[in-house]
Amino acid sequence: xxxxxxxxxxxxxxxxxxxxxxxxxxxxxxxxxxxxxxxxxxxxxxxxxxxxxxxxxxxxxxxxxxxxxxxxxxxxxxxxxxxxxxxxxxxxxxxxxxxxxxxxxxxxxxxxxxxxxxxxxxxxxxxxxxxxxxxxxxxxxxxxxxxxxxxxxxxxxxxxxxxxxxxxxxxxxxxxxxxxxxxxxxxxxxxxxxxxxxxxxxxxxxxxxxxxxxxxxxxxxxxxxxxxxxxxxxxxxxxxxxxxxxxxxxxxxxxxxxxxxxxxxxxxxxxxxxxxxxxxxxxxxxxxxxxxxxxxxxxxxxxxxxxxxxxxxxxxxxxxxxxxxxxxxxxxxxxxxxxxxxxxxxxxxxxxxxxxxxxxxxxxxxxxxxxxxxxxxxxxxxxxxxxxxxxxxxxxxxxxxxxxxxxxxxxxxxxxxxxxxxxxxxxxxxxxxxxxxxxxxxxxxxxxxxxxxxxxxxxxxxxxxxxxxxxxxxxxxxxxxxxxxxxxxxxxxxxxxxxxxxxxxxxxxxxxxxxxxxxxxxxxxxxxxxxxxxxxxxxxxxxxxxxxxxxxxxxxxxxxxxxxxxxxxxxxxxxxxxxxxxxxxxxxxxxxxxxxxxxxxxxxxxxxxxxxxxxxxxxxx
Amino acid sequence: xxxxxxxxxxxxxxxxxxxxxxxxxxxxxxxxxxxxxxxxxxxxxxxxxxxxxxxxxxxxxxxxxxxxxxxxxxxxxxxxxxxxxxxxxxxxxxxxxxxxxxxxxxxxxxxxxxxxxxxxxxxxxxxxxxxxxxxxxxxxxxxxx
Numbered sequence: 001x002x003x004x005x006x007x008x009x010x011x012x013x014x015x016x017x018x019x020x021x022x023x024x025x026x027x028x029x030x031x032x033x034x035x036x037x038x039x040x041x042x043x044x045x046x047x048x049x050x051x052x053x054x055x056x057x058x059x060x061x062x063x064x065x066x067x068x069x070x071x072x073x074x075x076x077x078x079x080x081x082x083x084x085x086x087x088x089x090x091x092x093x094x095x096x097x098x099x100x101x102x103x104x105x106x107x108x109x110x111x112x113x114x115x116x117x118x119x120x121x122x123x124x125x126x127x128x129x130x131x132x133x134x135x136x137x138x139x140x141x142x143x144x145x146x147x148x149x150x151x152x153x154x155x156x157x158x159x160x161x162x163x164x165x166x167x168x169x170x171x172x173x174x175x176x177x178x179x180x181x182x183x184x185x186x187x188x189x190x191x192x193x194x195x196x197x198x199x200x201x202x203x204x205x206x207x208x209x210x211x212x213x214x215x216x217x218x219x220x221x222x223x224x225x226x227x228x229x230x231x232x233x234x235x236x237x238x239x240x241x242x243x244x245x246x247x248x249x250x251x252x253x254x255x256x257x258x259x260x261x262x263x264x265x266x267x268x269x270x271x272x273x274x275x276x277x278x279x280x281x282x283x284x285x286x287x288x289x290x291x292x293x294x295x296x297x298x299x300x301x302x303x304x305x306x307x308x309x310x311x312x313x314x315x316x317x318x319x320x321x322x323x324x325x326x327x328x329x330x331x332x333x334x335x336x337x338x339x340x341x342x343x344x345x346x347x348x349x350x351x352x353x354x355x356x357x358x359x360x361x362x363x364x365x366x367x368x369x370x371x372x373x374x375x376x377x378x379x380x381x382x383x384x385x386x387x388x389x390x391x392x393x394x395x396x397x398x399x400x401x402x403x404x405x406x407x408x409x410x411x412x413x414x415x416x417x418x419x420x421x422x423x424x425x426x427x428x429x430x431x432x433x434x435x436x437x438x439x440x441x442x443x444x445x446x447x448x449x450x451x452x453x454x455x456x457x458x459x460x461x462x463x464x465x466x467x468x469x470x471x472x473x474x475x476x477x478x479x480x481x482x483x484x485x486x487x488x489x490x491x492x493x494x495x496x497x498x499x500x501x502x503x504x505x506x507x508x509x510x511x512x513x514x515x516x517x518x519x520x521x522x523x524x525x526x527x528x529x530x531x532x533x534x535x536x537x538x539x540x541x542x543x544x545x546x547x548x549x550x551x552x553x554x555x556x557x558x559x560x561x562x563x564x565x566x567x568x569x570x571x572x573x574x575x576x577x578x579x580x581x582x583x584x585x586x587x588x589x590x591x592x593x594x595x596x597x598x599x600x601x602x603x604x605x606x607x608x609x610x611x612x613x614x615x616x617x618x619x620x621x
Numbered sequence: 622x623x624x625x626x627x628x629x630x631x632x633x634x635x636x637x638x639x640x641x642x643x644x645x646x647x648x649x650x651x652x653x654x655x656x657x658x659x660x661x662x663x664x665x666x667x668x669x670x671x672x673x674x675x676x677x678x679x680x681x682x683x684x685x686x687x688x689x690x691x692x693x694x695x696x697x698x699x700x701x702x703x704x705x706x707x708x709x710x711x712x713x714x715x716x717x718x719x720x721x722x723x724x725x726x727x728x729x730x731x732x733x734x735x736x737x738x739x740x741x742x743x744x745x746x747x748x749x750x751x752x753x754x755x756x757x758x759x760x761x762x763x764x765x766x
Contacts, residue, residue: 301640304625321715
């Protein structure tokens with residue numbers, strides 16, 4: 001019967017330790033989270049205010065958990081006490097039942113012995129007359145036996161009453177265990193809520209991890225864009241420099257063109273000058289031709305005036321005039337050609353001047369283009385520097401983003417672990433509830449057993465009373481025997497022959513007395529068993545204390561873990577408003593837990609009080 | 622019987638001056654302007670120790686003046702003791718026309734008394750000038766003989 005609650009208690013202790021273990025694990029994970037989030041916090045300073053708020057919330061959460069821990073400790077201690085007491089009750093009851101059984105057996109023996117005694121007295125009644133004094137002594141022994149039986153009866157009655165009280169206490173214990181089970185179920189519900197909130201936190205962390213991943217990918221895109229911009233800028237710079245060189249060479253070409261145009265213009269002017277010179281020479285020739293014509297005409301006039309004598313002269317003059325006309329005509333042709341040549345040369349000079357002007361303008365424009373290209377190159381170089389800076393800072397951003405991503409992933413993993421731990425806690429809590437239910441069942445069984453004990457005890461009382469009645473009868477008979485013996489005293493001598501048989505009868509009584517002594521020894525043994533049971537109780541209590549200290553230590557670790565968690569929570573800067581809200585909800589749930597656990601504690605204290613009462617009763621017994 | 626002429630040109634028209642009246646031909650070189658003289662008088666030139674007035678035939682014939690050039694000629698004519706230089710556009714021919722070839726001026730031109738007649742050639746007409754009438758009808762200051 002004691003096995004079921006004992007194992008349940010052990011189960012409860014084990015589960016509590018596992019809760020503590022998982023909380024410690026949570027603490028370690030929270031420490032890792034703390035490290036990660038600290039680094040993450042450096043990346044996201046602007047979230048510091050939110051983190052601080054969340055840290056404060058987590059701290060109060062830690063305090064609550066600490067209080068919860070101490071309450072659980074106390075509760076465990078109470079459960080330990082209750083369970084131990086129940087064990088002691090079990091053991092003691094077992095011992096008691098055994099003792100009672102033995103007592104009963106002894107009583108039966110006594111009864112049998114008494115019957116034997118009565119028979120012996122009947123047998124020796126005739127012979128007792130000669131053994132009055134011996135019989136008187138026997139009567140005194142019978143009186144002693146009667147009183148001892150009376151005392152035994154009183155003790156057993158008292159024991160029966162105690163057993164009744166034990167039964168009542170067991171029922172109360174049963175009720176208390178039911179109450180504890182109810183409280184435990186409430187606690188389980190709170191743990192469920194905590195688990196749900198952990199789930200939400202995990203989901204929130206997952207979402208924030210996804211957001212950070214998106215951020216990371218966009219930073220990647222920016223980095224790529226910056227890289228391509230850099231290459232484009234580099235190409236542009238290169239192209240602009242090539243363009244600058246091309247423009248410079250075109251400027252050089254333009255200068256060469258200009259100088260050759262100038263040279264060509266000079267040649268044209270020289271040509272024009274030469275043509276002018278030719279023109280003036282031609283003019284001179286024409287003048288000479290005109291003069292020749294004039295002179296030939298004058299000669300013709302003179303020849304005409306000379307009449308017949310000048311006829312030959314006139315012919316010569318005529319021929320000279322013809323030559324002069326041809327010369328004049330030729331000079332006219334030459335003049336025309338020279339004029340055309342001069343016009344062409346002047347046109348060429350003008351065209352050349354136009355070309356020169358165009359070349360100069362082109363040169364100026366090319367110079368401006370070169371200047372513009374230089375500015376472009378400068379601007380492009382500046383742009384390249386800026387793009388380079390952007391690329392560098394984007395690289396840094398990329399690194400930061402990757403770190404943030406890693407940290408957030410880490411945080412997500414930690415959140416997942418916390419969620420898992422919370423789920424484990426839920427499972428443990430449910431297991432505790434199951435154990436408590438089993439404990440309740442066991443307690444009911446205890447109660448039933450105690451009731452059975454009580455009934456047995458009542459039967460014992462009845463049997464003992466029967467013994468007492470028989471003892472009284474024996475006493476009365478003995479007294480009558482004594483009276484008869486007193487009457488027989490006078491004929492002692494006559495009854496001397498029967499004294500031998502009386503002595504044999506007394507010898508028959510001796511084993512009965514020895515049996516009584518053994519019964520007393522049995523009682524002593526029972527007492528020592530009770531004492532041993534008490535010692536065992538004490539040792540069990542010591543074990544409980546150790547277990548409780550272990551629990552306290554685990555609770556301390558739990559508290560430290562919760563502190564770590566609090567610190568980690570404080571440093572979980574990336575946590576959003578929703579996380580903060582979740583933590584507040586957790587705090588509220590913890591307060592509810594705290595309340596539940598206070599209820600549990602009160603129940604446990606009640607149980608402890610009841611056990612104390614029981615223990616007192618046992619000790620009294 | 623043929624008569625020798627010096628053929629000159631004024632504008633598009635050729636004129637023939639009897640060689641007997643022509644003393645000589647000269648290039649137009651230095652003409653000294655004489656203020657207050659008649660419109661047709663260009664000025665005076667100094668030729669072979671003689672101061673000779675220059676009559677611009679264009680102006681005399683009612684044509685617009687043009688600048689002198691290499692072709693411009695002074696035809697120095699002598700009438701009695703008068704010597705006058707006629708400025709023409711050019712004078713480069715010496716020709717002889719028979720009296721039969723010389724036709725009288727048409728009636729319509731009878732009032733132009735400086736025309737002695739017209740010589741018709743293949744592709745041109747040559748007007749023969751009466752130098753005396755040309756000079757008489759104008760009021761020149763007379764050059765020294």
